[in-house]
Amino acid sequence: MNLRTDLFIGGRWRPGTDGGRLDVVDPSDLSTITRFAVATERDCMDAVDAAAAAASSWAATAPRERGELLRAAYEILTAETEEFAELIVRENGKSWPDAVGEAHYAKEFFRWFAEEAVRVPGDHRLSPSGDKRIVVERQPIGVSLLITPWNFPAAMATRKLAPALAAGCTTVLKPAAETPLTAAYVVEVLRRAGVPDGVVNLVTPTPPGPAVRRMIDRPEVRKLSFTGSTEVGRELLRACADGVVSASMELGGNAPLVVLPGADLEPAVEGAVLAKMRNGGAACTAANRFYVHASVHDEFVARMDAALSAFTTGPGLDRAHTLGALVSPAERDKVAALVDAAIADGATLVRGGRARSDGAFYDATLLTGVVHGSAITTAEIFGPVTAVVRYEDVDEAVRMANDTVHGLMAYVFGEEREAMAVARRLEAGMVAVNRGVASDPAAPFGGVKQSGLGREGGAEGILEFLEEKYIALTA
Known part of the structure; x- marks a missing residue:
């Protein structure tokens, strides 16, 4: 070229x-x-x-x-x-x-x-x-x-x-x-x-x-x-x-992704992977905080772990790779620091958590036991890290989802009527219901707060x- x-x-x-x-x-x-x-x-x-x-x-x-x-x-x-x-x-x-x-x-x-x-x-x-x-x-x-x-x-x-x-x-x-x-x-x-x-x-x-x-x-x-x-x-x-x-x-952005009780986990995980891993997580619309109801938490985590295991990390010009590099070593190190801090705060590393020195690569990562309000839930991760918070009550999930100065994007997975009701309560300029991508040139893109x-x-x-x-x- x-x-x-x-x-x-x-x-x-x-x-x-x-x-x-x-x-x-x-x-x-x-x-x-x-x-x-x-x-x-x-x-x-x-x-x-x-x-x-x-x-x-x-x-x-x-x-x-x-x-x-x-x-x-x-x-x-x-x-x-x-x-x-x-x-x-x-x-x-x-x-x-x-x-x-x-x-x-x-x-x-x-x-x-x-x-x-x-x-x-x-x-x-x-x-x-x-x-x-x-x-x-x-x-x-x-x-x-x-x-x-x-x-x-x-x-x-x-x-x-x-x-x-x-x-x-x-x-x-x-x-x-x-x-x-x-x-x-x-x-x-x-x-x-x-x-x-x-x-x-x-x-x-x-x-x-x-x-x-x-x-x-x-x-x-x-x-x-x-x-x-x-x-x-x-x-x-x-x-x-x-x-x-x-x-x-x-x-x-600091997009919450809420999985409601009774959600169909097959499309929920499929959508969650898109919401998190599109562009390697380096998107202002990327799901940043996962609030998963206790009744489906363990199965969601197991399915998410299996889905993330399919990602292969490496140079993008090798078309076999599905997760490329972050834009710089500084961005890679910022993501690594957020993961390390979350683990220090009591989160459990299920998968990933590895930075590579041969390029600005960071493996697909899954954390559970994340504490709402910890750095990884307040900072924009901008990397391939899924941070899961378990919750018991939907009202509490909505409160935590709205507990941010940001309001660009949000995601909800669950039975359609309940999911729509929650979507209307979320303080975001855009909400995706039972899908992992919402952006479209024909739709108005923007946030609140x-x-x-x-x-x-x-x-x-x-x-x-x-x-x-x-x-x-x-x-």
Whole structure:
């Protein structure tokens, strides 16, 4: 694959102005894949300038034309799925099945918002007094700064770029330093699809904080869309305050998975494995805390142990492996520390608990006897660790599930009516009932409490990049 390793500003690939480069590392063997350009603050200002210069013409582009460009990008990604997945594996470390799944998920945002581009709603009505016509239009919010994490380097980029472009906004994309190559590939696909110069720009400032704040301070930047930790999200919200910049935040998760008494354990375990092990557990939607009723606890644990035993750990380019590496040794060590602390707090290690030194690998792990409120139930694990808490009373399970500042995702397994009743009581923006995956480009993705602001995907996703304008006409 012809890797793009430079910044993309104003329709041109170029190195950073000071020539700096950062290593892009393969987490499976810790080798350096290539070196990617580092953006200076001047480069970031140039990217904002390019986006601002292209803003009016892109906003005036017909919705159908914007949609067709997104559809063209979807077609390119469909034709290049294998190459797309290989690039994700190489810099992110995930398994081949997870990478292929992400490649398919990522391209679907281009297809979905290609269709949403021509369906932006408006309103026209007579005022109650009869003295005026009320016309409400939605217009592009303006230059949008998009900041994405390393765990889904393709899908998080397309989930932000697609609605922004569909809405008529120009963009500056800042991917995670660990995974710039996938973002650069997505940007190159948009260039090949025919997106005009300046509409999409790519910068990788390192360290990112000062340059990101400078971009937010620019009056041309009217939107920030961020996916990442709650801690960083709080800082970015403070930075947005001075300029009253519209902010969409998809922040950390601490998803509970509740298994109710009488649950059918075959689909429950199948769903639990998906909820936990998709992307090696490195997902903000991953099941983080398992609350299992005492009546089914032992059988659930035995079945979960058997299911996890089937996972083979190793480099993702070896397609026989079903569990890849974490993104870095630091992430691997963080997961290991959480497991060690849980065992010190009295949890029992049923399976796994092993970190490897030949790469950022951590084996599929199962813990029982976990204490609610211990570090492993309050931190976002972001790794392949199933932490099981036994409970006796459903009301207590709901209380423990809601005992967090986060509220992104939750899972419930049980008889449908009871499961639905519990789902409605859970403080989460999304709840999966008797299934292990809920994410879909056609559904609104987002959380409550400190898990975020706004929604991505669905009909709601494009509205994050549009502002309402009321025009009063004489009746």
